[in-house]
Amino acid sequence: MGECHDNPEFMLANCAKACDSCDNHMSRTTSGTRRETSATANDFLLRRTAKFGALQTADDHEYEQATLDTIQNMMEYFESKDYKSLPSNIKKNCKNDHELCSYWATIGECEKNMAFMKVGCAPVCQSCHLLDVANRCPELPDAVPALKEGDLNQIFERIVETAPGNRTTLTAKERRELVKLEMTEYTVTVHSRPNAVTNANANSISRDKKLDPWVIALDNFLTDEECDALIQHGYDAGYKRSEDVGALKFDGTYGSVQSTGRTSENAWCGVANECRGKTVPKRILNRMSSIMGIPTGNSEDFQILKYEVGQFYKTHHDYIGYQKNRQCGPRILTFFLYLSDVEAGGGTDFPDLGITVMPKKGRAVLWPSVYNAQPLYEDSRMMHQALPVVAGTKFGANVWVHMYDYLGPLAHGCD
Known part of the structure; x- marks a missing residue:
């Protein structure tokens, strides 16, 4: 031609x-x-x-x-x-x-x-x-995993033991160090934990299933100003009807689809809209990274959520199966941030565990999606739901943490 x-x-x-x-x-x-x-x-x-x-x-x-x-x-x-x-x-x-x-x-x-x-x-x-x-998206043989067998329990144990707000006293030097690290004096409440942690590191999913999984809440994890800033970033990006993962496309990517089981609205604070690098989102990601001991690059962008009266997200799991064989690996942890108080309703409910964590501005909830013994595999007990808001408006944010670096694969369409 x-x-x-x-x-x-x-x-x-x-x-x-x-x-x-x-x-x-x-x-x-x-x-x-x-x-x-x-x-x-x-x-x-x-x-x-x-x-x-x-x-x-x-x-x-x-x-x-x-x-x-x-x-x-x-x-x-x-x-x-x-x-x-x-x-x-x-x-x-x-x-x-x-x-x-x-x-x-x-x-x-x-x-x-x-x-x-x-x-x-x-x-x-x-x-x-x-x-x-x-x-x-070829396999990356040099990729560094965030978790090895037995690491999950150790991470949660460390978070519980080192929570500054749970200590009787903090020295002036320790408080200065927290300020330097831009860390809040959060307190940890354990809602569920393995009852035999010291013996729970064996390479056995069957043993993990006999032990309760981790669910912890961190109060005062965010300041009021940080909560307000994330909500505003959501408005800046534009709240739209939330969607779930859709069908597989020819190129190996997945579409998105609206679901009757999820009626909230959400906005993204991420790399593409240059929100992720702004002062408050960056500070919060660094804080989470410091607490978990996992690089910020393993975390997805902030999904900022808005639930009005009657809105909900029915029972679901955060683990996405196909990602197990992708460069980023599966979601291993969920950090859910409550950005507002709610007059009534709107709790995060774990039906199989009999646990419901209620919204409170500045509170975070952390739970795993995988097993301690085999952290590439889904722990089906971690199904959860966002209960309907009865009165008021609920603002929150998801940050999902992956086994491997997430941002690198994201840049190439390999997430």
Whole structure:
């Protein structure tokens, strides 16, 4: 197709069929002289892009020629050995999902926003091979796990033992150190724990099942100002109807779907909207990291929640099965933050454990999704639900913690 672009005057007139331009080829007048149509080489090039997804545009005057060059490079990519050697199902599904893909690629988004561009604009990024999740997200042999067998119990034991608010007295030096670390004087209440922790580190899920799992609450974990700041970040991002994980897509990613079992609204404070790096979210992530002994990069973005009267989230589990074999690994811990008091209702209920933790501004609840003995495997006892709000408004935030680094895989669409 190179001559159709490089030599349009001849090719569009004499080889219109080969150039897929029969409707705009050079027609003849009754006198036999050629009449030039409105089809230009650039128009033809843009029309050709419809074969590979959304019809591309090059309307930005400053980048018009550069965008056209990007499109021409895409056409040459489709003629390359690299592309032609791909499996037929990959080639069939390699499409530009948006009309601005070529423009975005021109201004460097293939490198800046890889998670979306390498899949959603694969033709212009020349990354069709990455639609195969095995190519895009290979196993990382050097990935460092947050938990080894037996570590889970030790983490919770340490959190309980070192909670500053549970100590009878704190020295002036210790208080200065807390201020330096931007740590609050939180207190810990244990709602559930293994009754034989010292003997519970054996490599046995069957033994774990005989012991109660951990559920702890940390009061005064957040200040009022921090709670208010997270709520405002949610408004800045925009609260929308909460969704659950949807169906598997061809490229290995999962869609999202609204569910009648979840009626709350949520907003994201994350990397994409530059919220995660703001002062308060960053401080809270560092605080959680310090308490758990797990890097901040293992944590997902803040999911900030808003429940009005009557809204709820029916019984569910935070563990997502397919992530066990992804670069980030499964969710191993949930840190749930209460950002407001609630007049009535809105508790976090664990039906299998007979535990309900009620909302209180500044309170956090921490629980595992996996077993102490085998921390890659789901502990089914940790099903939970957000009970309906009876009066008032409930604001909260989820932070899910993964076995491995989460942010790196997120940047490549491998979460």
